[in-house]
Amino acid sequence: MEEINKKQREFWSGAGGDVWVDKQREMDIMLNPLGKNAINKIDFSDKLTILDIGCGCGDTSLDIAKKVPEGKVLGLDISEPMLDRARNSANELSLKNIDFEVKDVQTDSMPSEYFDVAFSRFGVMFFEDSYAAFKNIYTSIKQGGQLAFVCWQNPSLNPWQSLSIGVIKDFLDLPSPPPKSPGPFAFEDKSYLLDILQTSNFRNIEIIDNQEDITMFSGKTLKEACEDYLTINPVVTEMLKNSNETLKEEILNALMDKFSAFDKGDGLLFPSATWVVSASK
Numbered sequence: 001m002e003e004i005n006k007k008q009r010e011f012w013s014g015a016g017g018d019v020w021v022d023k024q025r026e027m028d029i030m031l032n033p034l035g036k037n038a039i040n041k042i043d044f045s046d047k048l049t050i051l052d053i054g055c056g057c058g059d060t061s062l063d064i065a066k067k068v069p070e071g072k073v074l075g076l077d078i079s080e081p082m083l084d085r086a087r088n089s090a091n092e093l094s095l096k097n098i099d100f101e102v103k104d105v106q107t108d109s110m111p112s113e114y115f116d117v118a119f120s121r122f123g124v125m126f127f128e129d130s131y132a133a134f135k136n137i138y139t140s141i142k143q144g145g146q147l148a149f150v151c152w153q154n155p156s157l158n159p160w161q162s163l164s165i166g167v168i169k170d171f172l173d174l175p176s177p178p179p180k181s182p183g184p185f186a187f188e189d190k191s192y193l194l195d196i197l198q199t200s201n202f203r204n205i206e207i208i209d210n211q212e213d214i215t216m217f218s219g220k221t222l223k224e225a226c227e228d229y230l231t232i233n234p235v236v237t238e239m240l241k242n243s244n245e246t247l248k249e250e251i252l253n254a255l256m257d258k259f260s261a262f263d264k265g266d267g268l269l270f271p272s273a274t275w276v277v278s279a280s281k
């Protein structure tokens, strides 16, 4: 049997992680306001010990660490290059109450009843077995502790994804992942998400529908943004690698055509839909 989460580990410690490190600034500008919606669910009144699940390059971990100078933050992730970036950023800021560890939140053991809060910005949708992962997360939280995270709703409500995938599928045989499979849209179905949280024994579960415009590829022209877009999806990058220049040009032009409606001259402004999730143990 193949090792659990092997594909995700390879992706996030390989091409996927490298792209996120390279494009960290743009990614953080895009995701920061959405992550804030989940951060705002945390009651910061105590000296909290906080887990940042799938913390990636650490933007949210750093942000949270500044809010709990008396507490501590542990960022866990399976991506070595992204955690290297996170550690460097924490050192640059001389933050002492923060640590990062390579851990698979689904399969690795975590300290029991240890965290006051488990938080995530788009880092909880990549597990092969989300029920096992959320049981692990539940166990790691103290009695009365909090859970807060943000994840994507259906791609049709996130046109940065649905329009671009539509364009690419006009040219390439891009596989569609089965529903609920690990990936950014694994939790698009609210009832599935609710079932995972209820099965893991979380209480006071709230799943809020948040619709908000987001800036993608801040500071870039339409052409630069579309060129970048085609490099951030490694499946597409791999497929385009052996394609001829004419096909690449056609895809780029078709994408620019679709994205032009969202062009603000210095980045793209897209509608987005996310679930802002909170619960307690």
Ligand SMILES: C[S@@+](CC[C@H](N)C(=O)[O-])C[C@H]1O[C@@H](n2cnc3c(N)ncnc32)[C@H](O)[C@@H]1O
Pocket (backbone or CB within 6 Å): 005, 008, 012, 027, 031, 053, 054, 055, 056, 057, 058, 059, 060, 076, 077, 078, 079, 082, 103, 104, 105, 106, 107, 120, 121, 122, 123, 124, 126, 127
């Ligand atoms: C979409 S990125 C989000 C990164 C970061 N939270 C942010 O908002 O910038 C998803 C993150 O989840 C991490 N991840 C995926 N599967 C994981 C697992 N089983 N355990 C821990 N982290 C995981 C990835 O390595 C990646 O850093």
